[in-house]
Amino acid sequence: MITLTIDGRAITVKPGTTVLEAALAHGVDVPRLCYHPDLKPSGGCRLCSVEIKGRPNPVASCGLACEPGMEVTTQSAPLTALRRDLIDLFLSDHPLRCVSCDKAGACDLQQYAYQYGLTETSYDFHLSRTLYQDDNPFFIRDHQYCILCGKCARVCDEVVGVNAIEYVGRGFESHVATPFDGPMINSSCVFCGSCVQVCPTAALLPVSRLRQGREWELRHVRTVCGYCGVGCKLEYALKGGKIIYAQGYPEAPVNGEYLCTKGRFGWDFATHSDRLTRPLVRRDFAAAHGLTVPTNGGGDFVPVPWDTALDLVAEQLAQTVHAHGAEAVAGLASARCTNEENYLFQKFFRATLGTNNVDHCARLCHASSVTGLGIAFGSGAMTNPIQDVRHADCLFITGSNTAESHPVISYEVVRAVKSGANLLIVDPRRIPLVDHATLWLQPKPGTDQWVFMAMAHVIVQEGLLDQAFIDARTEGYDAFRESVAAVTPEAAALQAGVKAEDIVRAARMYALGQRAFGQSVYEGRGHAAILYAMGITQRRNGTDLVLTLANLALLTGQVGKPSTGINPLRGQSNVQGACDVGGLPDVLPGYQKVTDAAKRQAVAARWGLADLPAKPGLTVTEMMPAILDGRLHALYVMGENPMLSDPNLEHVEHALKALDLLVVQDIFLSETAQLAHVVLPAAAWLEKDGTKTNTERRVQLLQPVLAAPGEAKPDWWVVQEIARRVEARRDRSARRTTDDESPSASVHRPWSFTTTAQIADELADVTPSYRGIRQARLHGAGLCWPCPTDDHPGTPILHTEKFTRGLGHFSAVPLQGPVELPDAEYPFILSTGRVLYQYHTGTMTRRSGPLSWRTPEGWVELNRQDAERVGVEDGGAVIVRSRRGVVHTAARLTEHVPPGVVFLAFHWSEAPANRLTQDTALDPLAKIPEFKVSAVQVERA
């Protein structure tokens, strides 16, 4: 530690701390315009200059490391004069239009001009640039206000890693620009708006903010972003109940000030005119059930009062159970709804309807993580927190297009790489993060298991393993070693089409946690972390692939420590929570097996019941065949859209249409809702409270930002209303204990929750890992589960002392390729995934003005060589066919996919990738379909 004196106060700091950091940390305010705590110091504004005893000239404190005994003065008459002179210079190139400036009240320059008493410049006023660029619907660039602090260009380089903007020109005319000063859309810009966030003046402003009010008129509400699983917290600025803009904030635990384009700009869907505002009943269904149906106007649906809709749904569900048994109803919970809502939803199915037929789309994304990591470690979630990425020595990313699917995590990857971490990527596509990779292996689709096992082979052969860890913390090593003995790098290279020497390099890099440069923050072996996503899980042997990765971590001891571990990046805002609280057919809240009688009965007791159904229910992928088999008659879908997200859509459509009752609760009339008998209007995440659990197991609190439109209601309210009505209709005496017999029942009044906090309390009571998580504790950074008691601080890193299951389990897994390989008829491999500007089935993002401007419609990525053979040009119409369906879309020619591989995102309802995917070959344990590899043909339309 270093002790220095700042303004006469002795201050002790860690070595490497800058004088500015030391001052700010100790409440000494030093003026600054170009400083940002997350960015490398620039030293451009010079305002933070301080006096150092023994030095003739003032020194910029942002770039000055503290030294022992240093005597720093931050305030003096000469310093004030210097700063005043500097602001004077700034003002000679900045119009003082504060009276009508959108940034008035939030402008740093205005603040300092006020503080230093400057009303105008004493120099000739001369603007270096007056260009106003409004070439996109996300943000404007008004160069007259730019003070060239460079924070925008630095954040774009150091955090986002895309370098869309940089200083250009020289001298007074220097300015920040895209390459050749072209429109943003022609640059590498990802429209994340991080530049807007850090801009100290009005040079960069969100379009939504222009002329909409000034800082002092705005109210700010903080909540959790409802898009992907990263779980960014953000702050909405509101005026008159309308969102003016969104921004990150430094204390946001996951993301700080940074967001992706969807989070920062994609909130306008909430007020889109397509929002569902009244319950709807399909016209013929309404007529058949004795409802008054207006004869004039309207479409397929007629609006009905809530009571009518709820009674109808309750009646039909109760009748179905009565007629066909509880197994004839099923529910799809939602990875986008809150923990409280999903908890109530699964409780409704288990306790009220009496079936475990509840699942959700986690089945289609990380089911194999839950099974695989469950086998290896005992817990199927990210082992380490997101912010650990920043300090890793080596990052190994595979099957995750992080920059597009989890952009804010990719910022952490970029920050790690910029500070010297090695980035190793194994991916058949040239994903954007490859730009930052030290080593990129491009295996043929479906052959990555060879690469991983060959890496393990090299680690064993070269003795790079962590023997002490293997001895003390694991089991099954010998069988595992046998399983990789024959998988040499050369053999893998032959299968996967990568270089053997690269596999060796990758193995060493990962095993030893090698850095590219710089000093590790950790002692001993470097820390390496694996990040993966659907490229691994959405496979017919997804569980095995996850186990293969887990084996690598166990072999090298790269788990249970900071910046290591196996980190499945989860796709939706609450997919982790929906799983945690029991939105799965085989487990109760907290992954308590329904087959475990003791645990099951404990939960039942808390719910005032003697027992709960013990037979695991149907998975999403089993439900569709069950409908067609006549086993399943009614389906209640809460905030899911299987008509785009599930494999083999024609099959799905066929099944859904065969249902006696399809209830869809959503915010828009989704492709699935269009097939429903009853549609229930729900509140969107911007309109709700409750909690969500992000991909790193952090439970965070939502705050309502907007009022729900029309009669839309929070999902928990709807579920509770239906449950209450079903209970009223059904004879439950056989299953329900009497009040006298159940001690807990005396405090438990079922289906009478009035706040989400009450639901959260019950959820905590029945979920061991959530037991200490109460909403009142979540106002700050939230809590990472397991959090077993009310005073437990949460568990950011899993398996530190021992694995959840005790010993880490090595698995000897067989090598397996994809089910459907290309052949003469279907010569291409189709891979599916996401694009940056769209989210999942596009219900929200495609109704966002800026996002749909950026990517209005879908495309299939095709290698240029293949395009020549197919005879299609860039943007040309193509037909993609598989054995299951046909899609018409446009071709985008690229080198990002290798020859023989095409990529189609699954967002596009007019070109749904899942019409092509197959639903037959499922992972035997996880029941996940192989979205990532299907054989298709491509022809010019």
Next chain:
Amino acid sequence: MQPSDLQTITHKEQTQRQKHRARLLCCGSTACLSSGAAETRDTLARTVKLHQLGHEVQVMTTGCLGLCSRGPLVKLQEPGQPEVTYAGVTADVARRIVEEQLIPDLGPSPEAADAGPHDLPHLRASVHKARAARSLHGHVLPAEHPFFARQLKVVLALNGQIDPERLEDYIAHGGYGALARALTTMTPDGVVEAITLSGLRGRGGAGFPTGVKWKSVRGAPGNRKYVIANGDEGDPGAYMDRTMMEDLPHQVLEGMALAAYAVGAQSGYVYVRGEYPLAVKRLEKSIRAAYRQGLLGRQIFGTDFSFDVDIRIGAGAFVCGEETALMASVEGRRGMPRMRPPYPAQSGLWGRPTLINNVETFANIAPILNRGPEWYAGIGTEKSKGTKIFALAGKLTNTGLIEVPMGLTLREIVFDIGGGIPNGRRFKAVQTGGPSGGCIPAEHLDVPVDYDSLRALGAIMGSGGMIIMDEDSSMPDVARFFMEFCADESCGKCVPCRVGTTQMHRLLQKIVAGQGGPADLAKLERLGDLVRRSSLCALGQSAPNPVLSTLKYFRHEYDALVASGAAAKEPA
């Protein structure tokens, strides 16, 4: 290549040379080429061939001979004779040099020879006759010419001796011998020690002790280090570095290799100003030749030392001469300076420890190791050792490139070597150090030229540009010129430099145009002080120097302009 191979090459070269009785060395540097040296050389070669002298007279290109204002320059070397330098060698003069100086005497009675018109003896006879009639007197620069006599060639010793484009020629003159010896007989620490002992200071301008810098790079942790030669010479009128890269590229490369060995680096870059195509061409050729001979690349001289060199070409930004901006440019980013520390020695190119020296500094290394640090330290002053190359420009009789021992006075440089001010005008000031330097008036002409004395006067040694001004120059206008240059070349990062220099230039324009008042002058001084004290890098910190130094020594000129400006503003 093994060290002994150097002798083999040397021997072969010398044997080859002894076959000739005379050598004509034609300057092939940019200045002479621009005044027609290519044609001069062609004419020399053609004439030699015409007279069938090819086997006895060698015509070759060599590096800058110094007196650039009198180019093209040609040097004649004959064993046992003092060398003669010819100036202003046009094609006609070139022909005459061969015909009048190199055709052997034909004997007493050439007229008696009975020969036809195409007969060689006949031709020679006519030449012999002509020789008597005309004289090359006006073109001969005697060895005792003060321009040459007061110089001391240490770094430029091989200029005028060797062909810049022939590695063998460099080797034959001892080239790469220092590297061979260092790699086989010295430890890296020994090399650092020798450079420290020599007292060499950075020739880029700041004068940081080279040995200290090397030692700190050597001591920096990390197994990957870099060496960079800064050849981004940007000062108007300066071309010392260009000359080094064009004329003695191998001497620069050998210095870099020695530095890399000393500090533990494996790779190096020569960063060359984009405006120096000939330097780039010759460096490229030299690097290829050195690789072919195993003097670069893997396991040099059979040792464990490997060293790779590549060239990076600048794109015209003056600020890229600043080391952190230069490194950003080498990395492929916009050349913008960053704050130091960390210094490049700790965290330079791609975050690795990096040694960055000026090309002239690197060119000093082999001579120091060849002749010993003690010898080198015996040249110059107490604190500024060795010699320094200067580019003399402006109102001076002899302009060109000179190398002198540190500590020579400005007067000796201007009046002895430079030959004083032409056209009977009076000396007014010398501007040293380019846009970052200052103007020194006549009363300080006896200042010894070394780092510390110049700094004491408010000027700097800089990289070695000297611009001499006579009584006709307006010093405020000179200051305005340099301020415009700096304002244009600011990288835009820090506000005192980007906006401050622009505002200073505006004030100077106003004053020079006779429209400024005393308040403008006061504002100029205040702003100059702000820019100097608060700018991020040396460009901004030194940009006010021309203004501040002219205000110090020539304030009366500003006062006169301001007075007239104030008068002009008075209502009639």
